[in-house]
Amino acid sequence: MSSTPNSSTPPSSAKPARAPMQSVSQALETLLSAAVPVAQREIIDTLDACERVLAEPVTASIDVPGMDNSQMDGYAVRAADCASGQARLRVSQRIPAGHVGQPLEPGTAARIFTGAMMPAGADAVVMQEACEADGEHVVIRHVPAAGEWVRTIGEDIRQGSTILAAGTRLRPQELGLAASIGQAQLQVLRRVRVAVFFTGDELTMPGQPLKPGGIYNSNRFLLRGLLQKLGCQVSDFGIVPDSLQATRETLREAAREHDLIITSGGVSVGEEDHVKPAVEAEGRINMWQIAMKPGKPLAFGQVRRGEGTGEAFFMGLPGNPVSSFVTFLLFVRPFLLRLQGLPREAVLPQAVALRADFDWPRADRRQEFLRVRRNAQGGLDLFPSQGSAVLTSTAWADGLIDNPPGQTIAAGDMVQFLAFDHLLN
Numbered sequence: 001m002s003s004t005p006n007s008s009t010p011p012s013s014a015k016p017a018r019a020p021m022q023s024v025s026q027a028l029e030t031l032l033s034a035a036v037p038v039a040q041r042e043i044i045d046t047l048d049a050c051e052r053v054l055a056e057p058v059t060a061s062i063d064v065p066g067m068d069n070s071q072m073d074g075y076a077v078r079a080a081d082c083a084s085g086q087a088r089l090r091v092s093q094r095i096p097a098g099h100v101g102q103p104l105e106p107g108t109a110a111r112i113f114t115g116a117m118m119p120a121g122a123d124a125v126v127m128q129e130a131c132e133a134d135g136e137h138v139v140i141r142h143v144p145a146a147g148e149w150v151r152t153i154g155e156d157i158r159q160g161s162t163i164l165a166a167g168t169r170l171r172p173q174e175l176g177l178a179a180s181i182g183q184a185q186l187q188v189l190r191r192v193r194v195a196v197f198f199t200g201d202e203l204t205m206p207g208q209p210l211k212p213g214g215i216y217n218s219n220r221f222l223l224r225g226l227l228q229k230l231g232c233q234v235s236d237f238g239i240v241p242d243s244l245q246a247t248r249e250t251l252r253e254a255a256r257e258h259d260l261i262i263t264s265g266g267v268s269v270g271e272e273d274h275v276k277p278a279v280e281a282e283g284r285i286n287m288w289q290i291a292m293k294p295g296k297p298l299a300f301g302q303v304r305r306g307e308g309t310g311e312a313f314f315m316g317l318p319g320n321p322v323s324s325f326v327t328f329l330l331f332v333r334p335f336l337l338r339l340q341g342l343p344r345e346a347v348l349p350q351a352v353a354l355r356a357d358f359d360w361p362r363a364d365r366r367q368e369f370l371r372v373r374r375n376a377q378g379g380l381d382l383f384p385s386q387g388s389a390v391l392t393s394t395a396w397a398d399g400l401i402d403n404p405p406g407q408t409i410a411a412g413d414m415v416q417f418l419a420f421d422h423l424l425n
């Protein structure tokens, strides 16, 4: 794989005929049409439910807050008693949060603290900064409106209302919300089970000495990290040698209890690329080669399960690390999110328009995904080396430019930017 972009030669009839590659959008369409959310559900502790997807709506069994309560440290009063702006009221009681006071007699005030239940009869709180304590009395130097600094019962959540919809991917704030109505457990879809393996005789695990001609298996760390972020249940089958037999055996084993098999490398056209023929022997390839750079040889298919219990999905990612990274973000992630039960519209990568502060004078026939970083001027800088093996570009960048086929870029042009903030969440 060359690290220099191609010249912008348009497709020419003089070239040998080749099956046209699918576009990125066609490929995404193919994948999302095939993805069916997992059906099985399980009940788990709310505390363990981060990143899981709700299988049923959550309905509130209580009001939140469950009582009118004070929003400030101060004095609970009857607003009508304070109309003068200098009312002097006897402090009849003290109500900290978590305690229940007595009904408030007319002409008196209750010392009250943030979150404490309003006493019956009080209809406003005056913050203590507007009050002057005077022995057993308090002078209220403010004219409160009825309801001032009072949080009313059910203001956040009404009993009986649906607070979370089925299909919601639970973030920390949704867990907090569920807990606020006392929900200790939640019914979620089971995790997506992913098998992953890494093809290549050249691969060595970090921690081992490198062999001559060898490289470290960086894709393992990259892909495992990406899968971890998506909350998948991962089985790692490790490094598999470049042999048809070994690849077929690992595919068969991986298909058994997994929804998706992800492989790295061996998916292009070389004699040592055995992944595609292995999948064809153990199932089928539905899609191969996308008009994109990096990531052209991406493959999608299915692998039969021996016991006659259907098929596991298969996605073969190119061995080049940047190609693996980009194809994961653009295809594997939406596919997995869809298997996890997210609605289609929620899984598609969302681009924003930003200004390029660099020139990209050589167009490519493939749709390009350039590693770029937002600069202090609100524009985008380009990493100088865009080769598919230059992993440094992915650590330097904070997103990708989605550059259409045949498109050059001049400094000042608006381009489509895909932020890692969004793609890696």
Ligand SMILES: Nc1nc2c(c(=O)[nH]1)N[C@H]1C(S)=C(S)[C@@H](COP(=O)(O)OP(=O)(O)OC[C@H]3O[C@@H](n4cnc5c(N)ncnc54)[C@H](O)[C@@H]3O)O[C@H]1N2
Pocket: 001, 198, 199, 200, 202, 203, 215, 216, 217, 218, 219, 220, 264, 265, 266, 267, 268, 269, 270, 273, 294, 295, 296, 297, 317, 318, 319, 320, 321, 323, 388, 389
């Ligand atoms: N004649 C052609 N050659 C290539 C084509 C082509 O169309 N015609 N496509 C090129 C493109 S584009 C890509 S991308 C790569 C994809 O290759 P494979 O998926 O077959 O992957 P490998 O050949 O096994 O490895 C490619 C490259 O990546 C390194 N690699 C592999 N696994 C790992 C890993 N786990 N961690 C880090 N690096 C890895 C491997 O050593 C190679 O350098 O094919 C082009 N060739």
Ligand code: MOO
Pocket: 001, 292, 293, 294, 295, 296, 297, 318, 320, 322, 323, 388
């Ligand atoms: O350009 Mo390949 O598609 O290096 O990923």
Ligand SMILES: [Mg+2]
Pocket: 265, 266, 267, 268, 269, 270, 272, 273, 319
């Ligand atoms: Mg290859």
